Amino acid sequence: MEIQITLNNRTIKSNIEPDCLLIDWVREHGCYSVKRGCETSNCGLCTVLLDGKPVLSCSMLAVRANGHNVQTLEGLQEEAKDFVEFIADQGADQCGFCNPGFVMNTISLLRENPNPTDDEIRAYLSGNLCRCSGYEGQLRGIRNYLNSKNK
Amino acid sequence: MEHKDYKSVGKAYRKKDSMQLLLGKPVYVDDITPDNALVVKILRSPHANAIVKxxxxxxxxxxxxxxxIYTWEDVPKNRFAIAGQTYPEPSPYDRLILDRHVRFAGDAVAIIAAEEEKAALxxxxxxxxxxEVLEPVLxxxxxxxNTVLVHPEDDWFAPCAVGGDPKRNLxxxxxxxxxxxxxxxxxxDIVLERTYHTKAYQQAMMExxxxxxSLDRYGRLHVISSSQIVFHVRRILSHALNIPKSRIRVEKPRIGGGFGAKQTAVCEMYPAFVTLKTGRPAKIIYTREESQIAASPRHEMEITVKLGANNDGTIRALxxxxxSNSGAYGEHGPTTVGLSGHKSIPLYTGNLEAHRFSYDVVYTNHQAAGAYRGYGATQGIFAVESIVNELSEKLGMDPTAIRDKNMVREGMVMDAYYGExxxxxxxxxxxEHCKKIFDWDKKYPVRDMGNGKVRSAxxxxxxxxxxxxxxxxxSAMIKLGENGTYNLTIGAADMGTGCDTILAQMAAECMECSLDDVSVFGADTDVSPYDSGSYASSTTYLTGKAVEMACDDLKKQICTIGAEMMDCDTEDVVFEGNKVSTADGKKSVSITDIAYKTQVNSKYTGIGVASHTSPVSPPPFMVGMVEIELDKYTGKVDIIDYMAVVDCGIPVNPALARIQAEGGIVQGIGHTLMENVTYNAEGKPIESSFMQYxxxxxxxMGSLKVEFENSYEPTGPFxxxxxxxxxxNTPGPxxxxxxxxxxxxxxRELPITPEKIAMDLIKDM
Structure with a gap:
């Protein structure tokens, strides 16, 4: 079937199988930042923005994005760069495999709530698993970023 | 021990790959390899013990x-081990690529090679x-x-004598x-005997x-794998496929987490076999389900500890x-178990007069176990630390005081640790440090918070x-580049830990240059000097020392070249980072000029290489303290604070060391409170996804705080x-x-779930 999706500001027409998942579609279109960690919508690694809202692309048919805007980390490099440096300073990137999903959801958090409390950060990102960092370093990084911005 | 101040070592640099990872660049196996490779899928046995008739x-x-599609009839008939260990491996050769006898629900029955995933599925x-379904040992x-044998075959082979006997399921x-x-x-005065039980936790790395x-331009098998052990994978594939090691090249790109899971060649043999058969590129990507049911989890262990002490708290005997449950195959079975005693008993070297440590490692029809961070020590420490806590409660002594009285201290000889x-x-x-930051004296007493909630530590x-x-x-190889910068090539595997960066910090320290002047590459069997791989907590300590030695090697060459250029003796020059000068300081040549000299009319390689091995394995030490809030009505345990103080010698990169500690603590919290691996009555695994696991x-995880107490290990790098x-290792106990x-x-059995606690507390109500 024919679909049309605006992926990172580029409108793409494509012919897909009806059961094609959004994660596979965006990876086929070069967005390798989008990772599959679990297949059961438990890990948050495959998070992309659909019309600006975070969704799990492993649990969404590509056809549902027909006519919509999809953004991956490839399309949000500048917005991400600002705060990920603070994650890097903590060494909390670690293996990096969960980073894109975590970054996408953090971008979304900060757009919705530019000055979250620690508990709001934990709650918003609770669907983003990380097995390496123990989460505390990610929290410190986000906190340091917010502090630097609020100076 | 006093040591000089370092310029690069001891600094919290960002990882060299940080921005690539955080900005989602394509750096992992599935991102960098072609999409048109054959899709490889495995048909897995639904039975825990069966013969393919x-x-x-x-x-x-x-x-x-x-x-x-390939079956047991198509594969080589020589048994091998997939444990990533130094040859000859302590693990038994008990596997075939595909075996007619399948030994766990999830064992491989057939290999499918397809043009696309849908066809394969x-x-x-x-x-x-x-x-032919057989009775399983569960x-x-x-x-x-047991009368049922997991490995009845006659060609079972143990390269090392470790006391195994397949006719006894040992x-x-x-x-x-x-x-x-x-x-x-x-x-x-007092003897306690208790039995503790830990489970077969999954590493659950995100990738x-x-x-x-694929076959490379010389027709050799080129393997790109998410692996901690490229050299061992080369040898394992050579054994499994019956082809010479010289025909195999193994490299790893960035790895999306390992924690020991990728110290076993879990999936490499399948696409390798397909590529050899078809001549075509092949790719296998395990689903999360496969990574849950046919992977390489921790060894389930049941540990019975007997502790002898005096009434004053002196621990005299352990x-x-x-x-240990090795599951269907013996990977890492003979070695993990050793740590359950050798890395728990020595903690109490202080007054210990005698110890005994004995073990059996058995085959069952569970998923085969493997290496997982902690590697047996985690299990042993849960048992030993728990029984010491039981002793202190029994004697009414503060558990920190009983440890102060008995713990190993600097200079002591640890009889239970090979006499080191x-x-x-x-x-x-x-x-002392942890007690202070945790405020132990205030938090140790149990506090009733009202509403059925209790806080304790x-x-x-x-x-x-x-x-x-x-x-x-x-091993390490360091090469001088013509602009006076360096390429460091290693065979160790950075799996997110940051070893590429900390090894570069060491090189920068030695070569007196900036961290940016050291590029790192690893790991590739065609390029890297031989390294056992990243496991057994070896990379910082062992490969780090090799980096130091390789730098010494290179510095000597640089000085020799510099001396020749200045027409003086090598003994009369000194290495000063960006230049080599005569001892009197009157003449010097820049590192750039020396680098260029290696490219013209030169007999010097400009490469320093070194390998290192150690007669000792110096233990890091640690104290962990936890404050919880327990709901007596629901049994729910919330972690309030977890604080730890670690002695890892000198932390080469304090930020990365801290993240290691925090990540390890949270994994330990998971094992203690929620993670479990269980099987149904037929031996089928229950926790097959992150929905259940x-x-x-x-x-x-509450809030974490990790600090350091430095010691100085004389045999380690810096x-x-x-x-x-x-x-x-500390969260469980x-x-x-x-x-x-x-x-x-x-x-005494993990995990300690709310159900277990609530059901027990109901009995008391």
């Missing part, structure tokens, strides 16, 4: 897009298999000398005694197992018996090793020991202790 692939092969359903307590067995254990035990294979001396040990300072100590003594090899989220594994404080009940 008949297998019909004819219909499945007719599906458009199926290239071929369809074929999975259309392969007709007739099984309880590891009944495995030894992978390994041994006893180690020091002193007259029975006499000392009899002489003690599942995956491998890409006697451990460990029963603790050259660098700040465990006593870790305890627990404590545990831990140790590990740094590399496998007299076995592991760490719950790992901690950021709502489950005084460093290790950090990667020890950090997972510390949390079980806090739960006892809150409930009055000792939980």
């Amino acid at each position: 008949n297998i019909n692939t004819d219909i499945a092969k007719k599906i458009p897009g199926i290239v071929d 369809k074929a999975l359903k259309l392969i007709k298999v007739e099984y 309880d590891f307590r009944t495995a030894k000398d 992978v390994a067995s041994d006893t180690d005694v020091h002193g007259d254990i029975d006499a000392v035990m009899n002489d003690c 599942t197992f995956r491998t890409y294979t 006697d451990l018996y460990t029963l 001396k603790a050259n660098a040990c700040a465990l006593d300072k870790c305890m 627990g404590v545990a100590m831990a140790m590990q090793g740094s590399s496998i003594s007299n076995v592991d090899v760490g 719950k790992i901690p989220t950021r709502l489950d 005084g460093a020991k290790s950090i990667g594994e020890i950090v997972i 510390a949390i079980a202790h806090a739960i006892y404080r809150a409930t009055g009940k000792w939980y």
Whole structure:
């Protein structure tokens, strides 16, 4: 079937199988930042923005994005760069495999709530698993970023 | 021990790959290998123990897009081990690529090679298999000398004598005694005997197992795999496929987490076999389900500890018996078990007069176990630290005081640790430091918060090793580039830990240059100097030392070239980072000019190389303290604070060391409170997805605080020991202790779930 999706500001027409998942579609279109960690919508690694809202692309048919805007980390490099440096300073990137999903959801958090409390950060990102960092370093990084911005 | 100030070592630099990772660049196996490779899928046994009587692939092969399907009849008949260990491996050769006898629900029955995934998935359903279902061995307590044998085959082979006997379902067995254990035990005022049980936790790294294979331009097998052990994978594939090692090249790109799972060649053989058969590129990506049911989890262990002490809290004797469940195959079975005693008993070297440590490792029809961060020490420390907590509660002594009285201290010889001396040990300072930041004296007493909620605290100590003594090899090669910068090439594997960066910090320290002037490459069997790989907490300690030695090697060459250029003797020049000068300081040549000199009319390589091995494995030490809030109505345990102080020698990169500790603690919290691996009555695994296998989220770990007490390890690079594994060892016993404080009940089996606690507390109400 024919679909049309605006992926990172580029409108793409494509012919897909009806059961094609959004994660596979965006990876086929070069967005390798989008990772599959679990297949059961438990890990948050495959998070992309659909019309600006975070969704799990492993649990969404590509056809549902027909006519919509999809953004991956490839399309949000500048917005991400600002705060990920603070994650890097903590060494909390670690293996990096969960980073894109975590970054996408953090971008979304900060757009919705530019000055979250620690508990709001934990709650918003609770669907983003990380097995390496123990989460505390990610929290410190986000906190340091917010502090630097609020100076 | 005093040491000089370092310029690059000891600094919290960002990882060299940080921005690439955080900005989602394509750096992992599936991102960098072609999409048009053959898709490889595995048909897996639904039975825990069965013989493939008949297998019909004819219909499945007719599906458009199926290239071929392989069964046990198609694969080489020589047994091998997939454990990533130094040759000859202590693990038995008990595997075939595909075996007619399948030994766990999930064991491989057929390999499918397809042009696309959909065809492969369809074929999975259309392969007709007739099984002769056998009775499985599912309880590891009944495995030894069971009439059902997991490995009845006659070609089972053990490269090392480790006490295994497949006719008894034994992978390994041994006893180690020091002193007259029975006499000392009899002489003690108090003897406790308890049995503890830990489970087969999954590493649950975010990137599942995956491998890409192709034939390179010379017709050699080129393997790109998410692996901690490229050199071992080369050897394992050579054994499995019956082809020379010289025909195989293995490299790893960035790895999406390992934690030991990728110290076993879990999936490499399947696409490699397909590529050899078809001549075409092939790729296997394990699903999360496969990574849950057919992977390489921790060894389930049941540990019976007998502790002898005097009424004043002096711990005089420890006697451990460990029963370890290796599952269907023996990977890492004979070695993990050793750590359950050798890395728990030495914590109490202080007054220990005698110890005994004996073990059996058994085969069962569970998923085969493997290496997981902590590697047996985690299990042993849960047992030993728990029984010491039980002793302190029994004697009414503060558990930190009982440890102060008995713990190993710097300079002591640890009889239970191969007679090694603790050259660098700040465990006593870790305890003092942790008590202070945690506010132990205030938090140890149980506090009723109202509403049925209780706050309490627990404590545990831990140790590990740094590399496998007299076995592991760490290597490094450093090359001078023409602009006076360096390429560091290693065979160790950065799996997110940051070893590429910390090894570069060491190189920068040695070469007196900036961190940016050192590029790192690893790991590739065609390019890297031989390294055992990244496991056994070896990389910082062993490969780090090799970096230091390779730099010394290169510096000598640089000085020789510089001396020739200045027409003086090598002894008369000094290396000064960006230049080589005469001792009197009158003449000098820049490092850039020396670098260019290696490219013209030169007999020098401009390359320093070194390999290193160590006769000792210096233990890092650690103290962990936890405060919990327990809900007596629901049994729910919330972690409030987890604080730890670690002695890893000199932390080469304090930020990365801290993240190691925090990550390890949260994994340990998961194992203690929620993660479990269970099987149904037929031996089918229950927790086959993250839906059922719950790992901690950021709502489950409270707040963490990690600090350091430095010691200086004289045999390590810049005084460093290790950090990667020890950090997972304290949560089990510390949390079980806090739960006892809150409930009055000792939980000796993990995980300690709300259900278990609530059901027990209901009985009291």
